[in-house]
Amino acid sequence: MVDNTDCLLEVQGLKKYFKVGKKKMLRAVDDVSFYIRKGETLGVVGESGCGKTTCGRTCLGIYDKTGGQVTYRGEDVHGMDKERRRRFTEQAQIIFQDPYASLDPKMKIQEIVAEGIRAHKMAEDEADIKKRVEGLLSTVGLDPAYGSRYVHEFSGGQRQRIGIARALAVEPEFIVCDEPISALDVSIQAQIVNLLKRLQKEKELTYMFIAHDLSMVKHISDRVMVMYLGKVMEITTADQLYDHPAHPYTQALLSAIPIPDPRVEAGKVRIRMEGEIPSPVDPPEGCRFQNRCPYAEKKCREETPVLEKIGEGHFAACHRCG
Amino acid sequence: MSQILQVENLSVQFHTYTGTIQAVRDISFGIRENKVTAIVGESGCGKSVTSKAVMGLIQKPGVISKESKIFFKGEDILGYTEKQWEDYRGQKCSIVFQDALTALNPTMDIGRQITEKIRVHRRVNRQEAWQEGIRMLEQVGIPGAAMRMRQYPHEFSGGMRQRVMIAIALTLHPQLLIADEPTTALDVTIQADILDMMKEIQREQGMTIILITHDLGIVANFAQDIIVMYAGKVVEKGSAEDIFYHPAHPYTEALLRAVPRLDISGGQLETIEGAPPNMADPPAGCPFADRCKKKRPVCGTGFPGEAEIAEGHQVCCWLYMDDGGGSGDGR
Numbered sequence: 001m002v003d004n005t006d007c008l009l010e011v012q013g014l015k016k017y018f019k020v021g022k023k024k025m026l027r028a029v030d031d032v033s034f035y036i037r038k039g040e041t042l043g044v045v046g047e048s049g050c051g052k053t054t055c056g057r058t059c060l061g062i063y064d065k066t067g068g069q070v071t072y073r074g075e076d077v078h079g080m081d082k083e084r085r086r087r088f089t090e091q092a093q094i095i096f097q098d099p100y101a102s103l104d105p106k107m108k109i110q111e112i113v114a115e116g117i118r119a120h121k122m123a124e125d126e127a128d129i130k131k132r133v134e135g136l137l138s139t140v141g142l143d144p145a146y147g148s149r150y151v152h153e154f155s156g157g158q159r160q161r162i163g164i165a166r167a168l169a170v171e172p173e174f175i176v177c178d179e180p181i182s183a184l185d186v187s188i189q190a191q192i193v194n195l196l197k198r199l200q201k202e203k204e205l206t207y208m209f210i211a212h213d214l215s216m217v218k219h220i221s222d223r224v225m226v227m228y229l230g231k232v233m234e235i236t237t238a239d240q241l242y243d244h245p246a247h248p249y250t251q252a253l254l255s256a257i258p259i260p261d262p263r264v265e266a267g268k269v270r271i272r273m274e275g276e277i278p279s280p281v282d283p284p285e286g287c288r289f290q291n292r293c294p295y296a297e298k299k300c301r302e303e304t305p306v307l308e309k310i311g312e313g314h315f316a317a318c319h320r321c322g
Numbered sequence: 323m324s325q326i327l328q329v330e331n332l333s334v335q336f337h338t339y340t341g342t343i344q345a346v347r348d349i350s351f352g353i354r355e356n357k358v359t360a361i362v363g364e365s366g367c368g369k370s371v372t373s374k375a376v377m378g379l380i381q382k383p384g385v386i387s388k389e390s391k392i393f394f395k396g397e398d399i400l401g402y403t404e405k406q407w408e409d410y411r412g413q414k415c416s417i418v419f420q421d422a423l424t425a426l427n428p429t430m431d432i433g434r435q436i437t438e439k440i441r442v443h444r445r446v447n448r449q450e451a452w453q454e455g456i457r458m459l460e461q462v463g464i465p466g467a468a469m470r471m472r473q474y475p476h477e478f479s480g481g482m483r484q485r486v487m488i489a490i491a492l493t494l495h496p497q498l499l500i501a502d503e504p505t506t507a508l509d510v511t512i513q514a515d516i517l518d519m520m521k522e523i524q525r526e527q528g529m530t531i532i533l534i535t536h537d538l539g540i541v542a543n544f545a546q547d548i549i550v551m552y553a554g555k556v557v558e559k560g561s562a563e564d565i566f567y568h569p570a571h572p573y574t575e576a577l578l579r580a581v582p583r584l585d586i587s588g589g590q591l592e593t594i595e596g597a598p599p600n601m602a603d604p605p606a607g608c609p610f611a612d613r614c615k616k617k618r619p620v621c622g623t624g625f626p627g628e629a630e631i632a633e634g635h636q637v638c639c640w641l642y643m644d645d646g647g648g649s650g651d652g653r
């Protein structure tokens with residue numbers, strides 16, 4: 001699938017199942033393949049519970065895999081020895097979905113940011129650590145004087161930026177941003193997205209950007225991957241996806257996005273999906289989307305479509321698109 | 323146009339150990355009957371506190387000032403007794419809380435939570451209430467409703483719990499529904515279903531809705547009227563057309579420019595530099611002045627009065643005051 005050498009992360013047939021109850025399996029990520037090039041942003045979208053967070057965490061080796069393979073610069077993420085693993089966590093960071101739960105309330109924010117620098121022995125002495133922390137805080141638009149305060153003294157948007165400063169502290173080259181903005185209001189969202197874009201340019205960062213706000217994802221991503229019930233439905237460039245969505249699920253998703261313009265909204269027609277979201281413990285036969293797809297036919301209920309090339313750099317898993 | 327709710331000079335303060343937080347500062351507005359009014363504004367500007375005041379749910383250390391008045395269909399509700407509040411809540415006015423996910427009781431099945439609510443207000447037996455509950459869950463699009471009634475909150479996904487909260491708020495057919503960020507945990511497709519459902523109920527049964535959200539796309543889809551708040555103040559009011567196409571307050575303009583559009587790609591998003599003021603010590607002048615690109619000396623002198631720049635479109639900004647030195651042409 002990858003035809004280029006500048007690929008940073010490659011994921012092949014990745015599976016991550018969770019055990020539920022005595023012998024049932026929840027297929028959170030089920031046979032997913034994709035790659036991320038150096039310096040690009042891959043957006044990941046899809047309904048709540050479709051496996052975005054699980055996919056991101058498994059790619060970083062935070063979760064064991066159930067099957068398949070994740071390679072980072074050609075090296076198996078789940079097969080690294082201890083020393084290699086330590087260096088990998090320096091290169092690859094995650095900004096967690098929940099800024100409230102992921103920062104320790106008992107630590108001053110300068111300690112939170114300095115933690116990684118200490119763990120990876122990246123600074124020469126205490127003065128160097130202090131200098132780096134102050135630099136990071138101003139990079140994310142926080143007054144360095146705030147360093148001696150505690151997390152509860154900050155607003156949601158400020159906390160989110162502390163999380164970003166912490167991720168940047170170890171000078172990573174790859175960051176999984178898991179819904180870094182959904183809890184924030186628009187003006188703060190814009191600040192953070194602009195910051196991420198600026199840092200990407202300055203430091204040549206690579207991002208996996210998980211979100212359910214499709215307008216923001218379009219704004220920040222080079223390519224976008226659409227997931228549904230543990231599977232990839234479509235991957236292509238951001239522009240192609242929004243201008244020519246191929247998969248019926250992508251089409252439904254896009255038609256549901258509210259546009260901040262009353263006149264446009266008044267004339268908009270939404271594709272309605274019938275049927276309830278199925279459970280990943282007991283997914284439907286054939287295509288995962290078939291019970292809600294307006295075009296489903298016999299073949300869709302019997303055969304699971306695979307992700308196939310349908311155009312230049314455009315892949316979709318749908319019998320109708322092939 | 324008749325107004326179902328009138329808020330006059332409402333102020334709410336919280337007395338905390340770090341000082342007095344002036345969450346809502348002398349605001350006035352009216353809500354038109356059978357319309358959807360959206361309240362928008364930055365996190366912490368007082369949207370939820372305002373809606374709690376309308377529901378009679380401000381609790382210590384919160385205090386509503388003596389000058390404040392809230393009229394529901396002409397009745398002064400701030401003078402209500404506890405008994406009158408009970409009758410008002412649920413039947414006249416109902417709320418879907420922002421933190422829907424924690425507002426459900428984890429130790430009680432969903433069916434009991436719904437039926438108890440119904441039976442407090444209506445003389446029906448348990449059986450009838452149960453049937454009504456199933457009907458409500460079906461209405462918000464929860465499949466297998468009869469079976470779901472016996473499940474506990476943790477067995478529902480985030481989106482389903484939010485729908486249950488909406489179902490509970492609607493059970494008593496309130497005349498006014500306050501929906502505080504009702505769809506943040508939902509993804510776009512379910513969110514659109516829920517909003518369509520609320521519109522349908524509104525059309526069929528007649529209902530006034532106050533919608534609080536930071537998603538301006540939802541506002542564009544749903545609201546006829548918009549109230550813009552900033553740092554405990556109402557800074558602009560008008561129809562959706564007024565606010566989206568003729569925003570008058572610099573804050574409203576900045577807010578609209580910060581929203582990414584699907585139909586426009588790339589580039590920098592505009593941000594609003596700086597942060598809102600500390601509500602324990604808000605400035606005497608316009609609270610947005612420090613972040614405003616159109617700031618002039620007069621802005622720090624006091625909070626500007628309300629200027630009517632078109633019928634039904636009001637703004638509080640020195641640019642539109644005669645003594646503000648601005649041209650104040652409005653449009």
Ligand SMILES: Nc1ncnc2c1ncn2[C@@H]1O[C@H](COP(=O)(O)OP(=O)(O)OP(=O)(O)O)[C@@H](O)[C@H]1O
Pocket residue numbers: 018019026027028046047048049050051052053054055097212280
């Ligand atoms: N630790 C876990 N144990 C068991 N099941 C899990 C665990 N983590 C996730 N799941 C399940 O895996 C599925 C995918 O969850 P995941 O958190 O990856 O979804 P998501 O796409 O990130 O959703 P959201 O948009 O709500 O964050 C869900 O059905 C979830 O309930």
Ligand SMILES: Nc1ncnc2c1ncn2[C@@H]1O[C@H](COP(=O)(O)OP(=O)(O)OP(=O)(O)O)[C@@H](O)[C@H]1O
Pocket residue numbers: 336338343344345363364365366367368369370371372383384420601
């Ligand atoms: N119980 C309380 N005690 C002290 N301060 C409070 C309390 N409740 C609210 N506040 C303060 O009142 C102000 C307004 O809060 P409110 O919850 O109304 O904001 P909001 O506009 O709903 O914001 P968001 O968009 O984040 O929900 C904030 O500064 C908040 O910190």
Ligand SMILES: [Mg+2]
Pocket residue numbers: 052053054097178179
């Ligand atoms: Mg997630």
Ligand SMILES: [Mg+2]
Pocket residue numbers: 369370371420502
């Ligand atoms: Mg609120």
